[in-house]
Amino acid sequence: PTTRNFNFVVSEMDGAPDGFNKTMLVVNGLFPGPTIEANQGDQIVVTVTNQLSTRTTIHWHGLYQNGTNYYDGTASVTECGIPPGESLTYDFSVAEFSGTTWWHLQLTHVDTQYTDGIEGALIIHPTSYPSNFPTWDxxxxxxxxxxxxxxxxxxxxxxxxxxxxxxxxxxxxxxxxxxxxxxxxxxxxxxxxxxxxxxxxxxxxxxxxxxxxxxxxxxxxxxxxxxxxxxxxxxxxxxxxxxxxxxxxxxxxxxxxxxxxxxxxxxxxxxxxxxxxxxxxxxxxxxxxxxxxxxxxxxxxxxxxxxxxxxxxxxxxxxxxLTPAISNTPPSSTKSYTVDFSIGVTSSGGAIAAMNGTSWTPLSGTSTLLQIVDAAKNGSTYAAEGSSVEPDNQFIITEDDIQVVDLLLVNTGPGAHPFHLHGHTPYVMGFGTGSFDGTGLNTVNPITRDTYLVPSGGWLMARFITDNPGIWTIHCHIAWHMAAGLLMQVNSLPSKSSQFDIPQAILDQCSA
Ligand code: C2O
Missing domain, CATH: 2.60.40.420 (Cupredoxins -  blue copper proteins)
Structure with missing residues (x-):
């Protein structure tokens, strides 16, 4: 495979994308940031240097990071964030992925930063297109x-x-x-x-x-x-x-x-x-x-x-x-979860999100992945589904073999929410307004995609296969909602997630 090397320097600068001068946070002085372009099968190596006074990360939206969950770039979930003045080299393969996506900063609470400009395109050309697929110049x-x-x-x-x-x-x-x-x-x-x-x-x-x-x-x-x-x-x-x-x-x-x-x-x-x-x-x-x-x-x-x-x-x-060009009948589900969510108001009038009654709060000085790996080293189990030690930051722990999960997202409030699950491309089995009554699913040839809109006061069924070990966040992609805690984590193949050999540079971040 070809290795594609990139250097990203994250810094603050003034800019005026719409003619109004404002403070921006950018990569290599650009808004949008540099485009990463590669071929399926390549190895992508990006050294990110943080010149901000706060921590930063880069998340590669939609990529699978199969075997490299620790490079998913999600603060407090898979890493602690790159401290000011430091760098981190993300090094991952795009053997299984092709298509149009983007990269962006992903701090998972309080700070959003990508709103200020830390974002760019990520284009992976497939090894081949289906025969009869349209062509372009x-x-x-x-x-x-x-x-x-x-x-x-x-x-x-x-x-x-x-x-x-x-x-x-x-x-x-x-x-x-x-x-x-x-x-x-x-x-x-x-x-x-x-x-x-x-x-x-x-x-x-x-x-x-x-x-x-x-x-x-x-x-x-x-x-x-x-x-x-x-x-x-x-x-x-x-x-x-x-x-x-x-x-x-x-x-x-x-x-x-x-x-x-x-x-x-x-x-x-x-x-x-x-x-x-x-x-x-x-x-x-x-x-x-x-x-x-x-x-x-x-x-x-x-x-x-x-x-x-x-x-x-x-x-x-x-x-x-929308119909996929390569038809794909989804396997039957072996497990189902329902997650309801909404945005509420605190006593002081601020926004607070809830997913199954809990608002996500970030860990500090550690990450979920690190805790899981440490627990395994100490011979203990980090948390079991539904157990009293299940952490506040919410988990779906699936069984230790590959499952086909039906995840029913129920939006109990107003407004549509674009949901995204890291590391997977679910089948969008169906969606609708009102409550799900067991009908309205497309089991024949549903579209697969990584960001899907859950209708206002409605539901959406996403089916995904837990074949990619690691801790993956699932969240609303509206920046303010994510900051309000509209986020939870999925542990796929827990016995494998707990065995990751986390790179020293990521361990060092957490103690810095
Ligand atoms: Cu664009 Cu958490 O992802």
């Missing part, structure tokens, strides 16, 4: 995000303490984004700086859309151009042509577009990234734009209202209609 990465002018540590502490936010919201109101960005460029307060792609006419482009934001859903479209979906998260799909796509935080889609439009205005078309935050505060710009140019056209598009794709009869993506 060129590959482009489109990184979308909601943008906040206030540093995330302030937003989060206000959210958790119930003091009013900079924009005057309080309690459970999500902090409303000030604007958004397409590949690091957005517009606020009249700014007319646009990210643009110069494309050649009559070609097919694959756009890899990645939602690297924190809270708002984003609807993506390109004036006059149909989007043919061919990938959802990192799963290749049957081609599905739509007018627009709404991405929840951390979701990805690859779409094909063909540059054969002749509609007015000729040669330049708006890319639209519309933030859907549920809240509008004056000053917010939710209408973020970029430009597709043909043949170096230099004009700015003049279309103000979204024209869609005229006369196409297309509508927006319906996630329930």
């Amino acid at each position: 060129e590959d482009l990465v489109v990184e979308l995000a909601d943008v906040y002018h206030t540093i995330s540590s302030t937003i989060v502490s206000e959210y958790l303490s119930g003091t009013s936010s900079p924009s005057g919201q309080s309690g459970l109101a999500l902090e409303t984004p000030d604007s958004g960005a397409i590949n690091g460029i957005g517009q606020y307060d009249g700014s007319t700086n646009y990210f643009d792609f110069n494309l050649q006419p009559n070609k097919t482009y694959r756009l890899r859309l990645i939602h690297e934001g924190s809270a708002a859903q984003i609807r993506f479209s390109i004036d006059y151009h149909a989007l043919t979906v061919i990938e959802a998260d990192s799963t290749l799909t049957e081609p599905y042509t739509v007018e627009g796509i709404t991405l929840a935080v951390a979701q990805r889609y690859s779409v094909l577009i063909t540059t054969n439009q002749t509609a007015e205005p000729q040669g330049n078309y708006w890319i639209r990234a519309e933030l859907i935050s549920g809240l509008t505060v004056s000053g917010t710009n939710s209408d973020i734009r970029g430009i597709i140019r043909y043949d170096n056209s230099t004009d700015t598009p003049t279309t103000s209202t979204d024209p869609g794709v005229p006369n196409s009869g297309l509508s927006d993506l319906n996630v329930a209609s």
Whole structure:
């Protein structure tokens, strides 16, 4: 396998992605950060040097880290975080993974940091594509995000303490984004700086859309151009042509577009990234734009209202209609769990999340993985499912052989939540509003993906196979919710997780 080496330096700097100057936390001075591109089977080696005054980590969203759970980059779960001034080399294989994903910082409480800019694309090209899979001429990465002018540590502490936010919201109101960005460029307060792609006419482009934001859903479209979906998260799909796509935080889609439009205005078309935050505060710009140019056209598009794709009869993506390109009948489940969750309010008016009644709190000076490995060395069992020593930070301990787990996520509150389980790509068996009545599951050819939206007041059934040893977090990917404790851990194959030989550099972090 080819080894791909990267050096990431995490630092603080000032930047103005949308024209408003703010403090950012970035990798190598870039927002978004550097793209990691590799082929399936490669070894990826990233040395991360922390120049911040707080700890940091990098998590590789959606990757399996099979055999290297300690490099999953999740503070307090798989490591203690890289202390200020120190570095850590993450070293892992992508033999089993291919597709479009991203990397981001993952502290699991209080601090979110990736909101401030520590994020970037991660593209792994597969060894092969299915026969008859569509083809394209060129590959482009489109990184979308909601943008906040206030540093995330302030937003989060206000959210958790119930003091009013900079924009005057309080309690459970999500902090409303000030604007958004397409590949690091957005517009606020009249700014007319646009990210643009110069494309050649009559070609097919694959756009890899990645939602690297924190809270708002984003609807993506390109004036006059149909989007043919061919990938959802990192799963290749049957081609599905739509007018627009709404991405929840951390979701990805690859779409094909063909540059054969002749509609007015000729040669330049708006890319639209519309933030859907549920809240509008004056000053917010939710209408973020970029430009597709043909043949170096230099004009700015003049279309103000979204024209869609005229006369196409297309509508927006319906996630329930996504079908994997390589059909995969899921194995029957051998075990089921129900996890209900909601966001509540503390007596002081701050937000607090609960999953099965418990809000996740981070360990300090250690990680769950380290505790498990230490317990095994001392001949003791760390915790057993349902036992009185089951730690507060919540566990699902599965049996010691491979299980097929049906995880029913029940959202007992308002608002949809994008859930993500590390280290696995579950089958999304079904979802709906109201309570699950045992029906509505697709057992024939469900989509697999790593980030799925649990509907407001509804349910979602994720089926996954515990074939990857380690401690994996499952959490809502809305940054503020994660900080409020909407997170729990899954231990897959406990007897193997407890035998990991944790690299010395990770052990050293915890005592630093
Ligand atoms: Cu994008 Cu915990 O993951």
